[in-house]
Amino acid sequence: MSTALQTSKSLRIGPFEVDPPVVLAPMAGITNVAFRRLCRQYGAGLYVCEMVTARALVERDATTLHMITFDRDEHPRSMQLYGVDPVTMGRAVKMIVDEDLADHVDMNFGCPVPKVTRKGGGAALPYKRRLFGEIVRAAVRAAEPAGIPVTVKFRIGITDEHLTYLDAGRIAEAEGARSVALHARTAAQRYSGQADWSAIARLKEAVTSIPVLGNGDVFSAQDALRMVDETGCDGVVVGRGCLGRPWLFRDLQAAFAGLPIPEGPSLGEVAVVLRTHAELLTEHYGEDKGVRDLRKHMAWYLRGFPVGGDLRRSFAMVGTLTELDDLIGQLDHDAPYPSEAEGPRGRQGSPAKVVLPEGWLDDPEDATVPMGAEVMHSGG
Structure with a gap:
């Protein structure tokens, strides 16, 4: 501690x-x-x-x-x-x-x-x-x-x-x-x-x-x-x-x-959190979309824990709450929180050239609204 x-x-x-x-x-x-x-x-x-x-x-x-x-x-x-x-x-x-x-x-x-x-x-x-x-x-x-x-x-x-x-x-x-x-x-x-x-x-x-x-x-x-x-x-x-x-x-x-x-959670405790997350997403989106939305989180939740490749892939493709419960039952709930779970997570990628409108850097005092930059739709 x-x-x-x-x-x-x-x-x-x-x-x-x-x-x-x-x-x-x-x-x-x-x-x-x-x-x-x-x-x-x-x-x-x-x-x-x-x-x-x-x-x-x-x-x-x-x-x-x-x-x-x-x-x-x-x-x-x-x-x-x-x-x-x-x-x-x-x-x-x-x-x-x-x-x-x-x-x-x-x-x-x-x-x-x-x-x-x-x-x-x-x-x-x-x-x-x-x-x-x-x-x-x-x-x-x-x-x-x-x-x-x-x-x-x-x-x-x-x-x-x-x-x-x-x-x-x-x-x-x-x-x-x-x-x-x-x-x-x-x-x-x-x-x-x-x-x-x-x-x-x-x-x-x-x-x-x-x-x-x-x-x-x-x-x-x-x-x-x-x-x-x-x-x-x-x-x-x-x-x-x-x-x-x-x-x-x-x-x-x-x-x-x-x-x-506090100490990090055991795999069994993580499984409870994951299941709760699934329930909340289901409440917000409905079961089909909610469980599919959870898939992106699976690798983050299971990071560092002793979970076999086949089981990890099954978690990443889960489609229903019933399937999720079955997969959770196959986990080693006593597995302690691993040090490998710490550190950077999520997207990192590589540096890249920033694409800008033509002439964008010419005049920082230009207050013209960028053409076509108003986005109609929200989200990723």
Whole structure:
């Protein structure tokens, strides 16, 4: 059993105290209402719904409206929006206010996916400083009547030669954002290599009136404490680290309270969590889609445990709750939590050239809305 150092770090985002200072990063196809409920059972924090696009919300896309499902006891209800047009972003946030759809709005300017950056969206957009500021301003103004805090998440920049995070942090602060979060990688890195936590420290020095959160390579409770200690950040954003490990939020709760970090679960205990996840997904999607959606989680849950190849493949192809129960019955429930289960998980990939619109880097003060970047549909 390891004991974390006591920390008095507290995090306030608008009217909400986030204790421990931990935020679940929105992840496409992952942080639906089922996964958020599972994680919330282990500890407090701020749990963000998977990203939806501003245009899809305004147009009342059926898939998007289903994605923004929240539990009755989920508070604050946190929604992340993607957008490239100040007008559409303002309309989306006004809709959230008028229809009481969420209590907190986070804005995504960190997506490195080529289909997004190719049109000037995601991690490409903060390079256009004026446009970035106008989008944040539109969201903040639309949210003000309801007192809904607007927060902003972004990356270090496009490449090492085109860093945007310090300007983005200052602009977001000036336009009324209530916190900023930095994924300490460039768009070119995607999810590869190591996050540069020193950039989080520099952002914390530059942004002084609102909280600064750090994101990148938080795979354990010890990682979270180390990030806070090394950077001075006000909280941590956890993404890939909780894949197949929703109990990480229990560990984080203990660590930030200065309590012993619990031992990892046995395979039998993991099986109970996995089965609960299946039930929650079935409740949200129906059994067929729910169980199929669980398949992507199987390798993460079983990582490092003594599970044979044939059984692993069967888990990855499971189609019903009955089949799942049969497979769970074949596991060695007494197998202890393995050290191999720790460390990086989820997509990592390799660095890649960032695809940008022609002439995108010519004028950072150009506030023209990127053509064709408004995405109609939400999701991965």
